[in-house]
Amino acid sequence: MSFFLLFCVVTGATCLLLACPVHTNQIEYCDKKASYQVTVKGVEINPNPIARGQPATFKISAITGGDINKGKLVIDVKYFGMHIHQETLDLCKETSCPVSTGDFRLSHQQTLPSFTPPKDQPTQHVSFFLSSSTSQGSYTLIMKILGEEDKQLTCFNFDFSIGFTEPDWILVY
Secondary structure, three states: OHHHHHHHHHHHHHHHHHHOOEEEOOOEEOOOOOOOOEEEEEEEEEOOOEEOOOEEEEEEEEEEOOOEOOOEEEEEEEEOOEEEEEEEEEHHHHOOOOEOOEEEEEEEEEEOOOOOOOOOOOEEOOOOOOEOEEEEEEEEEEEEEEOHHHOEEEEEEEEEEEEEEOOOEOOOO
């Protein structure tokens, strides 16, 4: 009986861990010597890796040293250093404005196109019963938060992955 209970607890904990969003600690500021008004505490990506053609949510926890009445987010995406996408968003659509001095959170949801390139070509793993093929793509997102009169409040970047899994297949002899 105790083995069954232990099995249920371990299985349940594993399921919860797999369903949780992933936090990334690899945030780098664009100018390491700058004194930005906004500092980033963390970035949460769900799911991670991001699934092509499926919605992904980016949540950014930050602290501001002063009130922000309006602004915009400028987002650049690079794939192996090559610029592939840029967009500008209204800050007040990604968080509640005005942003008061202290902690705040940005949240942005985006669906990446289903043709978004992965990092490598899939690698096939062959077995007699069941096989799957997986790969991930490596990207860098650069975000600038601009305040009134386009004053740069912060600039930072982080890496993320886009993955995919091909359907499982059975090898028959």
